[in-house]
Amino acid sequence: MTALIATQALAKHYGLPRDSLWRPAPAVRAVDGVDLVVEEGRNFGVVGESGSGKSTLARLLLALERPTSGTVRLLDDDLFALSEPALRAARRQMQIVFQDPFGSLDPRLTVGRSIAEPIAALERSSAAEREERAVAALTAVGLKAEDRDKYPHEFSGGQRQRVAIARAIVTRPKLIVADEPVSALDVSVQAQILNLMQDLRESHGVTFVLISHDLSVVRFLCDDVAVMQRGRIVEVGEVERVLHEPREAYTRALIAAVPKLPRF
Amino acid sequence: MTFVRRALRHRSFAVGAAVTMLFAFMALLSLVWTPHNPTRINVRGRLAAPSPDHWLGTDQFGRDVLSIIMAGAQNSVAVGVVAVAIGMVGGVALGLLAAACRGWIEETIMRAADFLFAFPAILLAIMLVATLGSGAVNAILAIGIFSVPVFARLARASANAIWTREFVLAARASGRGPWRITGIHILPNIASVILVQATVQFALAILAEAALSYLGLGAQPPTPSWGRMLSEAQPLIFQNPMLAVYPGIAIALTVLGLNLLGDGLRDLIDPRLTRSRT
Amino acid sequence: MTLAVENLSVTLATARGPLAAVRGLSFTLGRGESLGIVGESGCGKTMTALAIMGLLPEGAEVGGRIVWDGQDLLSLADDAMGRLRGRRLAMVFQEPMTALNPVQTIGDQIAEALLVHDLADRVGAMREAVALLERVGIADPERRVRGYPHQLSGGQRQRAMIAMALACKPDVLIADEPTSALDVTVQQQILGLIRSLAAERGMAMLLISHDLAVVAGNVARLLVMYAGRGVEWGETAQMFGALAHPYAQGLFRSAPARALTATTRPRRLPTIAGQVPDLVTLGEGCPFAERCDLVEEPCRSRMPEWQALAPEHRVACRRAEESLRRWKP
Numbered sequence: 001m002t003a004l005i006a007t008q009a010l011a012k013h014y015g016l017p018r019d020s021l022w023r024p025a026p027a028v029r030a031v032d033g034v035d036l037v038v039e040e041g042r043n044f045g046v047v048g049e050s051g052s053g054k055s056t057l058a059r060l061l062l063a064l065e066r067p068t069s070g071t072v073r074l075l076d077d078d079l080f081a082l083s084e085p086a087l088r089a090a091r092r093q094m095q096i097v098f099q100d101p102f103g104s105l106d107p108r109l110t111v112g113r114s115i116a117e118p119i120a121a122l123e124r125s126s127a128a129e130r131e132e133r134a135v136a137a138l139t140a141v142g143l144k145a146e147d148r149d150k151y152p153h154e155f156s157g158g159q160r161q162r163v164a165i166a167r168a169i170v171t172r173p174k175l176i177v178a179d180e181p182v183s184a185l186d187v188s189v190q191a192q193i194l195n196l197m198q199d200l201r202e203s204h205g206v207t208f209v210l211i212s213h214d215l216s217v218v219r220f221l222c223d224d225v226a227v228m229q230r231g232r233i234v235e236v237g238e239v240e241r242v243l244h245e246p247r248e249a250y251t252r253a254l255i256a257a258v259p260k261l262p263r264f
Numbered sequence: 265m266t267f268v269r270r271a272l273r274h275r276s277f278a279v280g281a282a283v284t285m286l287f288a289f290m291a292l293l294s295l296v297w298t299p300h301n302p303t304r305i306n307v308r309g310r311l312a313a314p315s316p317d318h319w320l321g322t323d324q325f326g327r328d329v330l331s332i333i334m335a336g337a338q339n340s341v342a343v344g345v346v347a348v349a350i351g352m353v354g355g356v357a358l359g360l361l362a363a364a365c366r367g368w369i370e371e372t373i374m375r376a377a378d379f380l381f382a383f384p385a386i387l388l389a390i391m392l393v394a395t396l397g398s399g400a401v402n403a404i405l406a407i408g409i410f411s412v413p414v415f416a417r418l419a420r421a422s423a424n425a426i427w428t429r430e431f432v433l434a435a436r437a438s439g440r441g442p443w444r445i446t447g448i449h450i451l452p453n454i455a456s457v458i459l460v461q462a463t464v465q466f467a468l469a470i471l472a473e474a475a476l477s478y479l480g481l482g483a484q485p486p487t488p489s490w491g492r493m494l495s496e497a498q499p500l501i502f503q504n505p506m507l508a509v510y511p512g513i514a515i516a517l518t519v520l521g522l523n524l525l526g527d528g529l530r531d532l533i534d535p536r537l538t539r540s541r542t
Numbered sequence: 543m544t545l546a547v548e549n550l551s552v553t554l555a556t557a558r559g560p561l562a563a564v565r566g567l568s569f570t571l572g573r574g575e576s577l578g579i580v581g582e583s584g585c586g587k588t589m590t591a592l593a594i595m596g597l598l599p600e601g602a603e604v605g606g607r608i609v610w611d612g613q614d615l616l617s618l619a620d621d622a623m624g625r626l627r628g629r630r631l632a633m634v635f636q637e638p639m640t641a642l643n644p645v646q647t648i649g650d651q652i653a654e655a656l657l658v659h660d661l662a663d664r665v666g667a668m669r670e671a672v673a674l675l676e677r678v679g680i681a682d683p684e685r686r687v688r689g690y691p692h693q694l695s696g697g698q699r700q701r702a703m704i705a706m707a708l709a710c711k712p713d714v715l716i717a718d719e720p721t722s723a724l725d726v727t728v729q730q731q732i733l734g735l736i737r738s739l740a741a742e743r744g745m746a747m748l749l750i751s752h753d754l755a756v757v758a759g760n761v762a763r764l765l766v767m768y769a770g771r772g773v774e775w776g777e778t779a780q781m782f783g784a785l786a787h788p789y790a791q792g793l794f795r796s797a798p799a800r801a802l803t804a805t806t807r808p809r810r811l812p813t814i815a816g817q818v819p820d821l822v823t824l825g826e827g828c829p830f831a832e833r834c835d836l837v838e839e840p841c842r843s844r845m846p847e848w849q850a851l852a853p854e855h856r857v858a859c860r861r862a863e864e865s866l867r868r869w870k871p
Contacts (some may be wrong), residue, residue: 001870004630026604048724049726049727049728050696050725064433064436064437088439088441089439091437091438091439092439093439095437095438096433096434098430098434102573103429104430104433105431106435106448106452108452109448109449114431117438118438118439121438121439121440121444122438123440123441156817159585164434167434167438171438177403178363182798184585187752187754187793187796187797188582188793189582189796189813190795190796191796191797191798191811191812191813192813194798194811195811195813213726215726216799216800216801216802217798217801219801220798220801220808220811222620223733239807242737243802254726255728257729257730258726258728258799258804259725259726259730259755259756259758260759260799260802261752261754261755261758261794261799261800262758
């Protein structure tokens with residue numbers, strides 16, 4: 001097993017407005033010393049409540065924000081030590097899928113253009129080649145080739161999430177960070193998207209880092225899980241182990257809180 | 265198609281567009297035809313009352329008032345178009361730059377805009393014309409420059425809102441640089457807001473031009489101009505008030521039409537943006 | 543006092559033509575009873591709640607009757623409906639941040655409900671607000687009552703919303719996705735709070751959600767809606783034991799929550815084939831016909847009659863028997 005992405009003592013503090021002239025401005029430690037290793041081929045879940053820092057962690061992993069301290073290594077590269085062009089090249093290996101399928105697509109671009117954007121940004125390519133690959137990505141996520149000329153508002157929430165996933169796989173990345181990819185969707189649509197992610201893992205060799213508040217989603221899709229609380233990882237391990245023999249009280253509370261369907 | 269139908273049903277948009285188009289048509293028509301030569305002086309036919317030959321009468325130099333109003337529309341439209349173009353291109357570019365760069369570049373641009381903003385616009389234009397010299401071109405420049413901060417502020421505020429959207433974050437995650445993001449995602453998404461502001465600035469530019477010409481700082485004789493018509497009518501205000509009323513009506517109607525058009529556009533464009541969520 | 547929805551229909555005007563958001567929906571909700579309405583977005587569950595509250599969007603056409611306390615709410619004049627709303631019928635919304643006024647204190651907003659309906663004077667209303675905040679589990683209510691919505695966490699805001707809804711001691715409480723915006727740990731507390739308050743005050747409760755798991759443990763009866771129609775209704779435990787409508791079965795099986803309790807991790811989640819139908823063009827037949835594996839020709843042309851499977855369990859499906867036979871949850 002090789003480490004696909006790993007963090008070391010990763011921290012991100014945000015400054016708050018001063019409440020006194022004399023004291024230093026207070027800071028929020030959104031991410032506060034996180035060490036984690038995501039192995040290639042093993043989906044990694046990060047669970048926690050809102051405010052636990054899991055979304056900030058997602059943005060740090062993708063180098064969308066600079067950390068206050070610590071490092072993120074993608075394969076052999078220290079992301080924050082790379083030059084701008086080298087970082088750009090590294091981005092081909094990692095993509096993101098957001099929670100809100102309404103906000104994550106530009107309303108004024110056809111979905112074909114949105115999907116092709118990562119290719120246009122990262123590689124020299126002809127328009128015909130971009131179109132061909134966008135169509136391939138569209139069909140891989142279960143949409144039709146004709147859909148490339150439509151605009152986001154012509155799709156339902158679940159279909160838009162498929163488009164967002166198509167955009168994420170179009171450069172054939174090794175890593176996709178998915179930040180609550182199904183929590184804005186109807187329950188029956190969640191299952192379709194989760195199955196799609198499961199399929200892509202096999203067909204495209206993608207490793208997912210799944211940020212979620214929902215343990216059932218994490219159990220379905222992930223091999224390893226880290227439980228975050230107030231910017232720190234309180235427990236980490238294989239999903240089955242953490243679910244069945246949680247070591248931390250907080251993990252137990254999270255598991256107990258999941259609404260359950262009656263069993264027969 | 266549905267947009268056009270919705271637009272025609274929107275009363276203030278339809279009225280605004282009709283009035284605006286009427287004046288634009290008048291300006292175009294005057295390039296090729298006016299009832300009389302608007303600059304020809306006719307000493308014998310001074311201050312004539314409206315007649316079939318001179319629909320709105322003549323002024324103290326015997327020029328046909330309707331012809332001057334028509335030709336004056338040319339001047340107003342030209343000033344409006346060029347000044348708004350200057351303000352829009354300069355302001356939007358600066359606003360987008362500020363939003364894309366943040367940090368000290370943003371601070372510098374926005375504080376400069378604040379500085380310009382602190383002066384009353386017309387005073388600023390007078391100052392500029394006073395330094396650059398009077399004349400139509402300088403008036404246009406001055407009016408254009410004073411609308412730069414308006415567009416810069418609006419563009420930056422709207423662009424900042426778009427920059428926080430997730431599709432922009434996705435584009436950054438894809439490796440797009442700030443300039444391409446600005447071109448592909450930011451500008452198209454703020455274009456409608458800028459367009460609405462442009463119609464309002466157009467109206468303000470026409471007013472400002474009229475004011476400068478009235479003060480003798482704008483279009484120079486013999487170029488026909490509504491503002492100068494007002495100032496020329498001033499000594500005769502009690503004797504022959506209609507000479508001031510006609511250009512006054514022309515200015516008021518045009519400004520009203522443009523404002524209605526802008527309001528209508530705002531209504532027509534906004535719901536489409538907000539409705540995409542439901 | 544029973545709330546009886548009889549043959550309710552709600553039609554919205556859209557650019558593409560009339561959209562039938564709710565069609566021929568009937569159910570009753572007695573004093574102190576609880577009913578959960580479950581269905582996906584667009585199934586008409588929210589429109590049903592808004593119809594009861596008299597808060598449908600402008601241009602919506604309503605048919606049928608909503609009878610409460612002997613009067614048809616749909617034929618009430620605006621001011622009469624206004625007196626009922628908030629006073630006898632109260633509603634809790636999904637997003638507490640947008641449902642609360644950001645520039646008014648929590649106390650003022652709770653007190654306002656009491657003042658509008660002349661149930662207290664200023665001082666009394668504020669005292670009541672403190673008591674309500676305490677009852678919904680907000681710590682330090684004397685201080686919070688003077689605070690603003692942004693100073694509260696999401697869960698506390700939802701608690702404040704519930705306090706507002708309860709201020710006038712309503713007879714019916716409608717909660718539309720009250721916990722969808724909240725963390726799981728808070729979700730259960732809020733649902734438990736709503737349930738215990740309803741029991742304590744003898745309130746009838748209508749709990750609306752897209753998530754079966756959220757509703758299941760908190761209501762006595764369940765109504766499953768699909769594309770504007772009710773398709774299955776029953777006593778909760780009985781219904782889960784014998785879920786009969788193919789759509790309801792699909793909804794249950796596809797819930798990711800089942801991945802957590804399954805003994806081994808599933809490789810795939812079962813899904814419902816196809817897409818939700820377009821409500822503008824949908825015909826008179828069973829709305830699920832196009833996605834149903836048990837479909838017969840008559841299903842496509844006429845909506846199936848309701849049939850009773852048990853005294854407290856009814857389903858609108860022609861193939862209910864076949865469907866029921868394969869139900870092994």
